[in-house]
Amino acid sequence: MKNNHPARMGHPHASATTSSSPPIYQSTAFDVPDLDVLEKLYSGKLHGDIYTRDSNPNHRALAECIASLEGAESGAVFASGMGALGSIFLTLASAGDNVILAQAIYGKTMQLAHRMQRFGITVSTFDATKPEELKTLISEKTRFVLIETVSNPLLEVADIEAIAGMLPPEIPLVVDSTFTTPELIRPCQLGASIVMHSASKYLNGHGDVMLGVAAGSERLMKRLNSTASVFGQNANPFESWLCQRGLKTLPLRMSQTCQTTLQLVSSLAGHPGVRKIHHPSMPDHPAFTTAQRLYPRGTGGIFVIELAGEGKASVNAFMQAASSIPFAATLADARTTLSHPASTSHRFMSPAARAAIGIRDEMVRISVGLEPFELLEGELSAALNVIAKR
Numbered sequence: 001m002k003n004n005h006p007a008r009m010g011h012p013h014a015s016a017t018t019s020s021s022p023p024i025y026q027s028t029a030f031d032v033p034d035l036d037v038l039e040k041l042y043s044g045k046l047h048g049d050i051y052t053r054d055s056n057p058n059h060r061a062l063a064e065c066i067a068s069l070e071g072a073e074s075g076a077v078f079a080s081g082m083g084a085l086g087s088i089f090l091t092l093a094s095a096g097d098n099v100i101l102a103q104a105i106y107g108k109t110m111q112l113a114h115r116m117q118r119f120g121i122t123v124s125t126f127d128a129t130k131p132e133e134l135k136t137l138i139s140e141k142t143r144f145v146l147i148e149t150v151s152n153p154l155l156e157v158a159d160i161e162a163i164a165g166m167l168p169p170e171i172p173l174v175v176d177s178t179f180t181t182p183e184l185i186r187p188c189q190l191g192a193s194i195v196m197h198s199a200s201k202y203l204n205g206h207g208d209v210m211l212g213v214a215a216g217s218e219r220l221m222k223r224l225n226s227t228a229s230v231f232g233q234n235a236n237p238f239e240s241w242l243c244q245r246g247l248k249t250l251p252l253r254m255s256q257t258c259q260t261t262l263q264l265v266s267s268l269a270g271h272p273g274v275r276k277i278h279h280p281s282m283p284d285h286p287a288f289t290t291a292q293r294l295y296p297r298g299t300g301g302i303f304v305i306e307l308a309g310e311g312k313a314s315v316n317a318f319m320q321a322a323s324s325i326p327f328a329a330t331l332a333d334a335r336t337t338l339s340h341p342a343s344t345s346h347r348f349m350s351p352a353a354r355a356a357i358g359i360r361d362e363m364v365r366i367s368v369g370l371e372p373f374e375l376l377e378g379e380l381s382a383a384l385n386v387i388a389k390r
């Protein structure tokens with residue numbers, strides 16, 4: 001039995017009081033008694049904080065917690081998931097370098113990579129379900145490979161170990177585990193050098209925080225933290241504290257959402273309002289076998305309903321009929337939410353480019369929250385009845 005349960009973590013080591021909940025260090029800077037102490041703080045001989053853009057007890061508590069949950073040496077926190085990814089790009093790649101990205105990846109991550117081209121960084125893409133494609137892409141210019149554990153939104157499952165096995169030791173594998181969390185998979189145990197998350201999602205789990213985290217070796221985390229400080233991608237203490245609080249219930253939330261998702265997927269699959277359900281537990285999903293092997297506890301709480309109707313009009317009809325389930329451009333809230341990848345995360349792509357990676361206008365992404373299965377099943381099937389009758 002693991003003794004690093006998140007419910008027991010996050011209490012800064014020294015505290016002026018015995019408060020049962022950790023304090024929030026809402027402070028821009030930390031007083032330093034003299035230059036000797038300042039030198040020791042900067043050189044790392046003394047542990048402590050100087051300026052919150054560089055470090056803060058709430059950041060350190062959360063970073064330690066993530067590192068422990070991921071089984072990594074060290075952790076780092078950022079203003080958002082994109083802040084974490086931005087810091088990774090800016091730390092690991094320079095002009096003339098190349099980065100390799102999974103082709104099915106969160107839309108903003110794709111945009112970030114393409115903006116890096118302005119700084120002379122080239123971007124290649126590969127199918128993360130076919131690790132052997134890397135053979136022809138890796139060159140002496142490749143600085144890192146970036147994949148998602150389970151991709152947003154089509155839930156392709158990457159075989160992390162096989163991908164890591166294709167890379168020479170000097171090329172780090174960076175894994176975005178936002179959809180899966182350390183409850184379901186721990187990429188650093190499978191050969192990844194860095195695991196990162198949008199902590200705005202499951203790690204916090206309550207839809208009220210913007211935050212990113214990463215874990216890996218101490219050397220890499222120090223470099224990411226230093227970039228984040230220079231480029232202002234640092235987190236703030238209150239959001240780190242909120243995420244620390246949310247993490248305490250991560251095991252319960254992940255187990256509940258995985259179970260409800262499996263029930264919903266199997267009960268809605270044959271509905272006449274559904275053309276197809278995209279979820280790795282469906283035998284016709286391309287990731288079915290890999291998911292059974294890598295994710296015995298489930299792949300999280302996201303699935304996609306491809307509606308039986310045509311185009312965005314059917315999505316509008318579905319949203320209006322399912323009005324008790326809010327539409328929100330996020331996922332992993334405690335409440336169930338709907339989203340439309342073609343209009344949100346992947347809206348910057350042309351319809352043809354979306355079609356090429358399998359994203360259709362009729363796809364609605366469902367993020368299953370903590371409500372009971374019976375309630376959600378009733379609401380979703382009633383809304384699908386409206387689609388079936390159109």
Ligand SMILES: Cc1ncc(COP(=O)(O)O)c(C=O)c1O
Pocket residue numbers: 080081082083106108109148152176178179197198199200201210211212330
């Ligand atoms: C898989 C994935 N990675 C990264 C991000 C970016 O995170 P944030 O919104 O916290 O910047 C998101 C956001 O939805 C995401 O889904």
